């Protein structure tokens with residue numbers, strides 16, 4: 265039983281269909297990650313090994329981490345950038361094989377940095393799904409100058425192409441920083457007009473909003489509700505985010521309904 269459990273409403277448990285939290289792991293050690301899961305795994309659904317961090321870590325430790333996360337019902341997966349690196353090396357089949365051998369069941373397919381047309385990206389989504397992976401795709405560019413050329417109508421179209429190709433969910437790109445990209449301005453503030461349009465047009469249960477900063481998390485929880493899907497959460501913010509979802513922090517106290 266949790267401490268002071270009578271002071272918080274419950275929230276849907278895992279496996280969740282809504283209120284998904286995706287955390288960014290940029291190289292935590294096995295023990296630190298296990299400690300974190302012991303105290304907060306109930307509040308995490310996916311954990312992404314960020315961008316190209318994986319080839320810098322011992323394979324056996326990565327395998328153990330994937331298994332350890334899964335023992336807490338948390339699915340780990342490699343960042344989309346690693347797929348893009350495999351792509352430019354002409355090694356996507358090898359990438360899929362290694363991912364399977366390491367124990368990943370979910371993959372991220374993106375074209376955030378490397379020039380891959382959305383048609384081609386969709387073929388890789390299909391390929392990964394056919395190979396047996398759950399695919400989360402990502403829409404957006406990591407270079408702010410390129411990303412700003414994507415208007416909201418185009419983003420909606422790209423999301424629907426990815427979903428039609430078999431992606432189970434689509435991430436709205438905001439990188440680790442959450443600044444000057446997608447729906448955030450250079451201070452990390454939400455661009456309301458764009459977000460309103462996207463919220464109206466997109467199937468919210470299939471979207472994960474990357475929201476690394478607290479003000480962004482609060483914004484989406486107040487706007488869409490505590491069951492909004494949020495991603496790129498820093499590991500040290502897992503519990504803090506859950507308090508915001510539950511109205512256990514001043515920003516949302518008395519303002520959320522679970």
Ligand SMILES: C=C(OP(=O)(O)O)C(=O)O
Pocket residue numbers: 312313314315316342343344345346406438439440441496
């Ligand atoms: C989160 C990032 O990359 P990826 O989605 O590839 O992990 C990033 O580069 O900030």
Ligand SMILES: O=S([O-])[O-]
Pocket residue numbers: 315343344345346348374375376377402
């Ligand atoms: O590399 S991804 O985040 O597009």
